Amino acid sequence: MAVAVQQLKRVAGKNIVTPKGFKAVGIHCGLKHKKYDLAVLVSEVPASVAGVFTTNAIQAAPLIVTKEVVQQQKQMQAVIVNSGNANACTGKQGMLDALLMQEKTAEKFGISSLLVGVASTGVIGEKMNMKPVLSGIEKLNPVDSLEGSIQFSQAILTTDTVTKNTAYRTEVDGKEVIVAGTAKGSGMIEPNMATMLGFITTDAAIESDHLQNALKAITDVTFNAITVDGDTSTNDMVLVLANGKAGNEPLHPDHPDWEAFIQALHTVSQDLAKMIAKDGEGATKLIEVEVSGAVTASEARKIAKTVVGSPLVKTAVFGCDANWGRVIAAIGYSGAAVNPNTITIKIGEHVVVTNGEPVVFSEELVMLYLKQPEVKIHVELNNGNGKGIAWGCDLTYDYVQINASYRS
Known part of the structure; x- marks a missing residue:
């Protein structure tokens, strides 16, 4: 816009x-x-x-x-x-x-x-x-x-x-x-x-x-x-x-x-x-996922929302685990058109995947970044000009506690 x-x-x-x-x-x-x-x-x-x-x-x-x-x-x-x-x-x-x-x-x-x-x-x-x-x-x-x-x-x-x-x-x-x-x-x-x-x-x-x-x-x-x-x-x-x-x-x-x-x-x-x-229930972190290079803007938003909504991505962020495999898996099951051989993923400023393959990065530095209250994940698909952003939060022990006792 x-x-x-x-x-x-x-x-x-x-x-x-x-x-x-x-x-x-x-x-x-x-x-x-x-x-x-x-x-x-x-x-x-x-x-x-x-x-x-x-x-x-x-x-x-x-x-x-x-x-x-x-x-x-x-x-x-x-x-x-x-x-x-x-x-x-x-x-x-x-x-x-x-x-x-x-x-x-x-x-x-x-x-x-x-x-x-x-x-x-x-x-x-x-x-x-x-x-x-x-x-x-x-x-x-x-x-x-x-x-x-x-x-x-x-x-x-x-x-x-x-x-x-x-x-x-x-x-x-x-x-x-x-x-x-x-x-x-x-x-x-x-x-x-x-x-x-x-x-x-x-x-x-x-x-x-x-x-x-x-x-x-x-x-x-x-x-x-x-x-x-x-x-x-x-x-x-x-x-x-x-x-x-x-x-x-x-x-x-x-x-x-x-x-x-x-x-x-x-x-x-x-x-x-x-x-x-x-302010998601029990949340400790805001997660922003930005996707660029999608076929369309709507496809980019679809992928971004799939990644930020993945329970495995959310728990990895909560645990400060740089498990980019969960991110790329969510991209793959989003239903949007992607080429696995052109995907680049960054966690903050740290590149963890290039052209669909792992690159060497400092686990310690990424873990320190994931401890911040706001975490940004960027996905470049190199498949078009579509861009989109979605927001979510981490998934914590407190989320289960809050919703297990909501009526009591």
Whole structure:
């Protein structure tokens, strides 16, 4: 994706209410024992909306409700979010509960229920305890401050160890435009989409159809380029709300500042995707796999994601073992077109394979490199011009422990 625009700047504070006209808050309502578990994001005015959703054939009631808002209304003014319960595989009652959350949120903020999205994350197959949720909605008082955005980002977490926030500013029609985002995600991360919730806000003016096309293209090379454990969830989504409060002329692909906006949206999405991969359950390292020289860019991304998703590669990185054989094996079973006699592999700056054959390298130096918190593996296929990147994490003892006791 072209990123020639140079005016993008990171925003100190990194929060989703920095764009004009947004407020947020998170509280503890009682779905969890102590931690924040209910949150709302509100725009002063109806915002253009775009969304990407899980490809799992089993889809939770909140996701179905939200998808209809995105596709039918193409506008959204509020999103109500809970953690601690996914409201997935809960039958007719689950759908009634999701619709009730939508209705009560609309009543609370004096807006149409058709402009309210609903998102839930947590345990699958347990009916929602609606009493604390409904009383909690009445207690939600969103603010346009850092405190409100932090509370929101905390309330959406499940097994995450850290909140995930980012924001950038750019210029459109000479006016400052902010794009900001927060996300959750730690396990069951095999997007297209996966167990993650992502919320991106911007005060740019842009029609929903153009925003949807932009988000879809960017998702393919950001959120869909991460993997933790290969599982795809039932619930999760990325939403972008654009309320136009910056006052620019509506953006479209022929607008002179289109690329500036795309760069900001791409950078926010990539930041959040990498934060999710880095915070994989039990993870100690972020792994980046870059593939070049593939037949196409999509083939390159396919290979990169296969390598970073390989349990054997992930455990080798955890153990600081320079076992490049696991990397080349993953390349081979990726399903992409490769020539085994032209493959070069580097771990960091250390070349370990040239033209498909081993080269002499220092095991000690590579082991020291693999102890770093971020590990990069580069694969050159010499088979075309396609390039692609994917992100993941190592696989540790703690991952098994966390998922063996998730419901207890």
